[in-house]
Structures are given as C-alpha cells and as structure tokens.
Amino acid sequence: MTITVEQTYNNHINGVWKTDSEEKKPSINPAHPREVVGYYTMSESATLHEAVEAAAAAKREWRKMAEPARGDILYKAAAVLEARVEEIAETMTKEMGKTLPEAKGETMRGVQILRYYAGEGMRQNGDVIPSTDKDALMFTNRTPLGVVGVITPWNFPVAIPVWKIAPALVYGNTVVFKPAQEAAVTAAKVVECLAEAGLPEGVLNFVTGSGSVIGRGLAEHPDVNGITFTGSEQVGRGIGQAALARGAKYQLEMGGKNPVIVTEDADLDAAVDAVISGGLKSTGQKCTATSRVIVQSGVYEGFKEKLLTKVKDIKVGDGMNKDSWMGPCASEKQFRSVTSYIETGKQEGAALLCGGETMPEEGYYVTPAVFDNVDPDMTIAREEIFGPVLALMKVETLEEAIETANDTEYGLSASIFTNNIQESLSFMDDIEAGLVRINAESAGVELQAPFGGMKNSSSHSREQGEAAKEFFTSIKTVLVK
Ligand SMILES: NC(=O)C1=CN([C@@H]2O[C@H](COP(=O)(O)OP(=O)(O)OC[C@H]3O[C@@H](n4cnc5c(N)ncnc54)[C@H](OP(=O)(O)O)[C@@H]3O)[C@@H](O)[C@H]2O)C=CC1
Numbered sequence: 245m246t247i248t249v250e251q252t253y254n255n256h257i258n259g260v261w262k263t264d265s266e267e268k269k270p271s272i273n274p275a276h277p278r279e280v281v282g283y284y285t286m287s288e289s290a291t292l293h294e295a296v297e298a299a300a301a302a303k304r305e306w307r308k309m310a311e312p313a314r315g316d317i318l319y320k321a322a323a324v325l326e327a328r329v330e331e332i333a334e335t336m337t338k339e340m341g342k343t344l345p346e347a348k349g350e351t352m353r354g355v356q357i358l359r360y361y362a363g364e365g366m367r368q369n370g371d372v373i374p375s376t377d378k379d380a381l382m383f384t385n386r387t388p389l390g391v392v393g394v395i396t397p398w399n400f401p402v403a404i405p406v407w408k409i410a411p412a413l414v415y416g417n418t419v420v421f422k423p424a425q426e427a428a429v430t431a432a433k434v435v436e437c438l439a440e441a442g443l444p445e446g447v448l449n450f451v452t453g454s455g456s457v458i459g460r461g462l463a464e465h466p467d468v469n470g471i472t473f474t475g476s477e478q479v480g481r482g483i484g485q486a487a488l489a490r491g492a493k494y495q496l497e498m499g500g501k502n503p504v505i506v507t508e509d510a511d512l513d514a515a516v517d518a519v520i521s522g523g524l525k526s527t528g529q530k531c532t533a534t535s536r537v538i539v540q541s542g543v544y545e546g547f548k549e550k551l552l553t554k555v556k557d558i559k560v561g562d563g564m565n566k567d568s569w570m571g572p573c574a575s576e577k578q579f580r581s582v583t584s585y586i587e588t589g590k591q592e593g594a595a596l597l598c599g600g601e602t603m604p605e606e607g608y609y610v611t612p613a614v615f616d617n618v619d620p621d622m623t624i625a626r627e628e629i630f631g632p633v634l635a636l637m638k639v640e641t642l643e644e645a646i647e648t649a650n651d652t653e654y655g656l657s658a659s660i661f662t663n664n665i666q667e668s669l670s671f672m673d674d675i676e677a678g679l680v681r682i683n684a685e686s687a688g689v690e691l692q693a694p695f696g697g698m699k700n701s702s703s704h705s706r707e708q709g710e711a712a713k714e715f716f717t718s719i720k721t722v723l724v725k
C-alpha cells in the first residue's frame with residue numbers, strides 16, 4: 245500500500261501535526277470502495293497520553309484568557325471553515341457517503357455553530373443572588389471542567405464535533421478530540437481550521453485511532469475531567485460507567501427509534517414529504533431519523549399509496565452526483581447491518597413493499613425500504629437500524645398511537661401530523677421524547693435550541709444552544725463579606 249504524504253492526516257498534539265511511525269489506515273469512499281480518501285493514524289495509548297498531558301498543561305493559561313478573547317478565536321475559525329466549505333463538504337461526501345448538498349449544509353452549520361459560541365464569549369455567566377446577610381454579596385460564577393474528551397460518530401462529521409468542541413473551548417476547557425474512524429479525514433480538516441485560527445498550543449488536541457483504544461483511553465484517563473460522547477447506546481454506556489467510576493463528568497447522546505404519527509386530521513402530502521425527508525435523507529443515518537410511521541387506520545391506505553409512489557422515485561447513487569437524492573451507507577459495516585435488519589424484517593413477517601435492493605459491485609447502496617404490517621414487538625420496530633428503512637404501523641385511535649410511539653427504550657425525537665389542536669396538545673404532553681415536532685419532520689434540529697433525548701437516548705443533559713454551558717462548566721456560588 246503506497247501512502248502519499250498529501251493523503252496522510254496526522255494527529256495534532258500540543259500545536260504540532262505529528263509525523264509518526266504508527267500504523268496508517270485508509271479511509272475509503274463507500275460509493276467506490278476501492279477509492280482511498282486519505283490515511284489516518286491508528287494511534288497507540290502512549291500517543292493519547294501525550295495528548296492528554298498537553299491539554300492538561302495548557303488548561304490554566306486557557307482558563308485565564310478573557311472569555312471574549314477565546315470567542316474571537318472561534319470567530320476566526322468560523323471564517324477559515326467557511327472558506328473551505330466546498331473542499332470539506334466534498335471530503336465528507338467521499339468519506340461517509342452523504343450527498344454533497346447535505347454535506348455543504350452541514351459544513352455551513354458548523355460555521356454557524358462556531359459563530360454562535362464565539363458570541364457566548366461576551367455573555368454573562370453568573371447571577372447575583374440576595375444574601376440573608378445584609379453586609380454580604382453573593383453571586384454565582386462558572387468555571388471550566390478542565391480537560392474534556394470529545395468522542396464523535398461518523399454521521400455528522402462536522403456538526404457534531406463542532407457543537408461539542410466550540411462550547412468546550414469558549415467556556416475555558418482544553419480538548420482531546422477522537423473522531424469516528426469512518427470520518428477521520430473530515431475531522432482532521434475541521435481541526436486544521438481551528439488550529440489555523442490561532443488556538444494556543446495544547447488547547448485542542450486531535451488523536452485518531454480505534455474506539456476501544458483511544459476512545460476507551462479517554463474515558464478512563466485520570467487527567468480527563470469530562471467526556472462528551474455521541475454514538476451508539478452500547479458504547480455510550482461503557483463510557484459513562486468508566487467516567488462515573490473515577491468521578492468524571494460525562495455526557496452521552498445515543499440512539500433513537502423515532503416515530504411519526506399520522507392522524508386522520510393530517511395533511512397527508514406534508515406527512516409523506518416529512519417522512520421521506522426525516523427518514524431517508526443522509527441514508528437514514530441520523531439519530532433523529534424517522535424509523536416508525538404510526539398511521540391511523542382511516543388514512544392508512546391513502547398515506548401508504550402516496551408514500552410508496554414517492555419513495556420508488558428516489559434516486560440512489562454517488563453523493564457527488566448531482567442527480568443522487570440518497571447516497572450509500574457510510575461503511576461496509578453499516579451496509580451489512582442494514583441489509584441484515586431488512587432480512588430480519590421479512591423473516592419476522594413484515595411485508596416489504598419496496599426497496600432493500602443492493603448493488604454491492606458498485607458501492608454500499610441500499611434502496612429505501614418500506615415495510616407494511618409491522619408489529620410493535622418485531623425487531624425492526626424495536627431496534628435502531630440507522631439506515632433507509634421505514635416501518636408502517638396501523639392504529640385506531642390517537643391514544644393508541646401515542647402509546648405505540650412511547651413503546652420504545654429510546655426517547656430522542658417524535659413528530660405528529662395533524663391539524664387538530666387538541667391532538668397536538670395531547671401529543672406534546674404525553675410523548676416521551678426530548679425533541680417534539682408538530683407538523684415537522686423528526687430530524688432537522690436547530691443549533692440554538694437544546695438538543696437531547698430521554699430514556700436510553702441520552703444521559704439526560706442537553707447539548708447545543710445555551711444548554712451546552714451546563715455540561716462544559718461547573719457553578720461556583722461565591723459569598724463576599
Ligand atoms: N443521539 C445522538 O445525538 C446521536 C447518536 N448517534 C448514534 O451513533 C451510532 C452510529 O455512529 P457510530 O460512530 O457507529 O457509533 P459508535 O458508538 O460505534 O462510535 C461512536 C464513537 O465511539 C468510538 N468508540 C467505539 N468503541 C468505543 C469504546 N469502547 N470506548 C470509547 N469509544 C468508543 C468510535 O470510535 P471508532 O470509530 O474507532 O469505532 C466513535 O468515535 C448510532 O447508534 C446512532 O444512533 C449518532 C449520531 C447522533
């Protein structure tokens with residue numbers, strides 16, 4: 245395997261892009277599995293330790309920097325990232341399959357997130373609280389955690405790392421960042437933008453490698469004060485247990501099995517468009533993606549017919565091709581997982597109405613699949629598939645619909661389509677989800693609002709917007725006499 249220097253993306257530790265002798269691994273294009281997008285380092289534990297020590301050494305000076313000055317660096321990073329949107333979006337599409345328009349939109353979202361948190365550098369971070377002692381002044385002040393480990397998945401390779409790293413930095417933490425292997429090259433380019441903006445040495449460190457070595461190492465490292473993770477429930481639980489065992493703060497955003505309820509009062513065309521967008525954009529690889537479609541019997545057949553007509557029209561292909569509406573699964577591992585779930589759905593008696601076809605000779609493509617007659621206890625109704633698979637479920641009443649929607653271990657996002665205000669209010673009140681959407685798709689969260697789930701979708705903190713401050717800082721209550 246001849247590795248060219250320009251294709252190699254190294255770790256970034258203490259302000260230096262490290263050239264090292266550690267093993268390099270190719271990141272491949274899921275639309276053309278013989279194409280190498282770039283090579284990244286399969287780092288060893290010693291490298292992680294070096295990165296954590298650099299972050300620990302930098303934390304005091306970074307904490308002492310004026311918060312507006314920290315914000316200014318994020319404004320510069322936003323400008324650098326914006327100047328590279330086309331290049332980084334293309335890298336994202338080639339590395340994990342998301343269509344180019346989606347990749348550009350996500351990269352611009354990263355720019356906006358950087359600007360949002362840059363502005364946080366000028367906003368208040370405490371309150372004056374009246375003391376019972378008339379001669380005393382009591383107020384709160386926030387202080388950073390110290391060194392924060394950032395562990396991210398492959399499905400939003402710019403937005404998720406940025407919505408963790410930007411608040412971590414502006415609130416005064418130093419960072420060690422470990423991206424998913426399937427998105428290591430895209431992640432390296434995001435770090436390039438932040439480094440170019442002028443972060444002091446050791447403030448942001450970047451280490452690629454396997455989750456079981458680098459990710460686990462971050463969760464267990466005694467000098468890492470906080471861990472923010474987004475990924476699968478299984479991995480998240482392990483990280484949370486490791487952090488808890490040593491008293492570190494942790495934040496976990498995990499899986500989803502997101503429902504859309506379509507009532508007899510729904511605009512069926514709007515509901516169809518939202519289910520397609522929410523369930524199939526990004527090849528269904530969003531934690532907020534629609535996977536269960538719960539339809540009242542009176543409109544079930546009409547909705548199903550409209551849905552199938554549009555789903556069958558979806559163009560699947562290389563995300564770089566402007567005619568492609570949906571790209572491939574992000575990796576061979578994801579492709580095998582999705583096709584396995586489709587087989588399980590058929591074996592358990594659900595009716596595959598369309599889709600599920602593959603073109604393995606070309607790439608990790610799966611045509612969007614729609615299952616009918618799905619029972620709540622079928623595997624495809626209970627487990628997160630993280631692919632282009634929709635499960636149609638029929639109910640008689642709104643109460644039954646909400647009960648079915650809540651019948652899951654997850655609670656991330658949930659939508660309802662109805663023009664009946666009472667149904668909307670009942671849904672808003674009774675649905676067990678962190679993201680509640682009325683006449684809107686289950687995906688498409690906004691950066692300025694709290695983001696996170698209930699039940700097994702989350703460790704119950706919230707990311708994004710002002711909510712991020714709660715995780716990345718600790719509150720000091722100060723009394724002065
Ligand atoms: N709730 C939310 O906001 C979101 C949730 N997700 C969830 O993420 C999953 C898909 O993303 P995916 O990347 O496959 O998720 P994974 O959980 O497999 O991986 C997420 C990250 O954790 C790392 N990791 C793997 N094993 C360990 C370990 N033992 N200790 C520490 N870190 C580890 C991975 O590294 P490596 O790449 O080396 O394996 C990767 O960087 C889906 O379940 C989806 O629901 C995705 C996006 C958003």
Ligand SMILES: CCCCCC(=O)O
Binds near residue numbers: 688
């Ligand atoms: C981590 C998942 C992000 C979801 C982004 C969206 O729904 O647009």
